[in-house]
Amino acid sequence: MPMKAAPVQQPCGRFCILLCAVHRPANTVRVPKTPLSQPINPGLEENDRKRIPCPLDPNHTVYEDQLQKHLKKCNSREKPKPVYYVQDINAGLKDVTKIPEEQVPISSLSKEELQDLIRKLKTASNGISSILKDQTLSHQALKEVLNDPKNGECAFKHLKQQASILGHMEQLHLLGPGRCFVEFGAGRGKLSHWVDTALQDTENVHFLLVERATTRFKVDGKHRKRDSIFERLQVDIQHLCLNKIPILVKEKLPVVGIGKHLCGVATDLALRCLIESFATQDDGINEEPSAKRLKSDNTQAGSNNFTDKERSGENVSESYNTVAGIVIALCCHHKCDWKHYVGREFFKKVGLGQVEFNFFQRMSSWATCGMQETISEACSSDVECGAQSSDADEHDQAYNRPECNSDSVQGLLTVEERKQMGHLCKLLIDHGRIEYLQQRGYKAVLQYYTDSTVSLENVLLTAVPNQCSILQSTA
Incomplete structure (x- = not known):
């Protein structure tokens, strides 16, 4: 009589994961994953990496060794101009005499x-x-x-x-x-x-x-x-x-x-x-x-x-x-x-x-x-004015x-x-x-x-x- 093939074990889902966690050997060490947002370069310890102000926006910093990659996705980078953008098209005169910023009061x-x-x-x-x-x-x-x-x-x-x-x-x-x-x-x-x-x-x-x-x-x-x-x-x-x-x-x-x-x-x-x-x-x-x-x-x-x-x-x-x-x-x-x-x-x-x-x-x-x-x-006594501050x-x-x-x-x-x-x-x-x-x-x-x-x-x-x-x- 021919032998039947052993049935393929199907994943048992969440319960199996929990059960495996319970029976994991005590000396097993889990290696944490490195966050994708902060990849660590080979040969550099975390404490050795230097953070510098972003040249596009100094209000935030970035790892120096990741600067070029950051500049490509920084939210402060110059975005493509829309087709209707024409530099200074409505500006008027370009050769106006400079008036001192501190004008005569x-x-x-x-x-x-x-x-x-x-x-x-x-x-x-x-x-x-x-x-x-x-x-x-x-x-x-x-x-x-x-x-x-x-x-x-x-x-x-x-x-x-x-x-x-x-x-x-x-x-x-x-x-x-x-x-x-x-x-x-x-x-x-x-x-x-x-x-x-x-x-x-x-x-x-x-x-x-x-x-x-x-x-x-x-x-x-x-x-x-x-x-x-x-x-x-x-x-x-x-x-x-x-x-x-x-x-x-x-x-x-x-x-x-x-x-x-x-x-x-x-x-x-x-x-x-x-x-x-x-x-x-x-x-x-x-x-x-x-x-x-x-x-x-x-x-x-x-x-x-x-x-x-x-x-x-x-x-x-x-x-x-x-x-x-x-x-x-x-x-x-x-x-x-x-x-x-x-x-x-x-x-x-x-x-x-x-x-x-x-x-x-x-x-x-x-x-x-x-x-x-x-x-x-x-x-002064109008509570709705606060909600309309941008329209004030x-x-x-x-x-x-x-x-x-x-x-x-x-x-x-x-x-x-x-x-x-x-x-x-x-x-x-x-x-x-x-x-x-x-x-x-x-x-x-x-x-x-x-x-x-x-x-x-x-x-x-x-x-x-x-x-x-x-x-x-x-x-």
């Missing part, structure tokens, strides 16, 4: 020097209307949340500003299908979120959220649940070339530039990014026909009764210029920079230059530095600057005079931006979009191509 100016500076300011401002029209608007998309009693005072103020910005966009017929909304200095992306909410029934809508920081917020998760396409661009506006962004190259959608309290220099970088990215036809993007009106003159502003083709986004790009509109809430003029400022030609035309600009941009903080009590009390109005801290010291021009100007000069400096800087846009075929306007009790920086810059002719006069 305004408080050190003699009475004659300060009076001469103020005289130049008033002369340059002749012919510029210092009274802006109050255009506080709202939008249906935020009606429910504005009436929510759970909102704290700080949150309520942000919502009122966002509602007014959307109201202006609707008035300019910028809230429609077949567009790409580029939010500069996006932060949490709340402004884009509300634009998306207002456009919930439209199609072919894209959002580009431009922000230097890597942080993403919980509102991003809400975006993914909607049909609109959201994309974050982690890049400094100074290096952003819009006509190299893949989605714009492919779709050739008209762009709407938006921003809520885009600080100082960032506003100038954003304007140059929008206007000059499409100035050349290297990539064929700006071969679109000139902008036309989407609606007739007698169409009620703010109506969203789009045709079927408009709702699907078909042929809409043929009805708009590459940049269909700009809506930016301005702030922090004391952070402007002559090198990046778009209104240099205007300053030169009125007999001013870099020296005067550097004084005026610092003097602009006088417009709000007499209101520190109002600012500090605005959110940075300009609200302007009064902490040296120029805001009440003694900075003691005996030379009263508090009210300083406030007036500050507003005049801001107006002069903003008017240079208006002329920059006008010279490039846009109808640009400055207006108050909210009350000063809601935000001390309450001026909105809007612009649409001249051909649209739908911007109602707000002069």
Whole structure:
């Protein structure tokens, strides 16, 4: 009778491992495995290995004999630049005269020097209307949340500003299908979120959220649940070339530039990014026909009764210029920079230059530095402000600057005079931006979009191509 082969022993699993561990001979020594992250070179004891600061980021160290391997995977290594990154494309002048970092304090100016500076300011401002029209608007998309009693005072103020910005966009017929909304200095992306909410029934809508920081917020998760396409661009506006962004190259959608309290220099970088990215036809993007009106003159502003083709986004790009509109809430003029400022030609035309600009941009903080009590009390008891720290109005801290010291021009100007000069400096800087846009075929306007009790920086810059002719006069 043939012998049967012995059955193959199968692993008995966890119990067998435990049993073997119990019966392991007492003199058996287990050799610990060397961690893969720290391989020990042959012939070197652990204590003999030297750790050195990482040359890419000295905040952490690495074994000297593993340096080359570490540099290839270090999180601080220079990463490949995105296709839309073009070094200093929106930077402006490259040969600006160097101004010493320690600029002459305004408080050190003699009475004659300060009076001469103020005289130049008033002369340059002749012919510029210092009274802006109050255009506080709202939008249906935020009606429910504005009436929510759970909102704290700080949150309520942000919502009122966002509602007014959307109201202006609707008035300019910028809230429609077949567009790409580029939010500069996006932060949490709340402004884009509300634009998306207002456009919930439209199609072919894209959002580009431009922000230097890597942080993403919980509102991003809400975006993914909607049909609109959201994309974050982690890049400094100074290096952003819009006509190299893949989605714009492919779709050739008209762009709407938006921003809520885009600080100082960032506003100038954003304007140059929008206007000059499409100035050349290297990539064929700006071969679109000139902008036309989407609606007739007698169409009620703010109506969203789009045709079927408009709702699907078909042929809409043929009805708009590459940049269909700009809506930016301005702030922090004391952070402007002559090198990046778009209104240099205007300053030169009125007999001013870099020296005067550097004084005026610092003097602009006088417009709000007499209101520190109002600012500090605005959110002192609002628990929601802590959660919105990244959305907080940075300009609200302007009064902490040296120029805001009440003694900075003691005996030379009263508090009210300083406030007036500050507003005049801001107006002069903003008017240079208006002329920059006008010279490039846009109808640009400055207006108050909210009350000063809601935000001390309450001026909105809007612009649409001249051909649209739908911007109602707000002069």
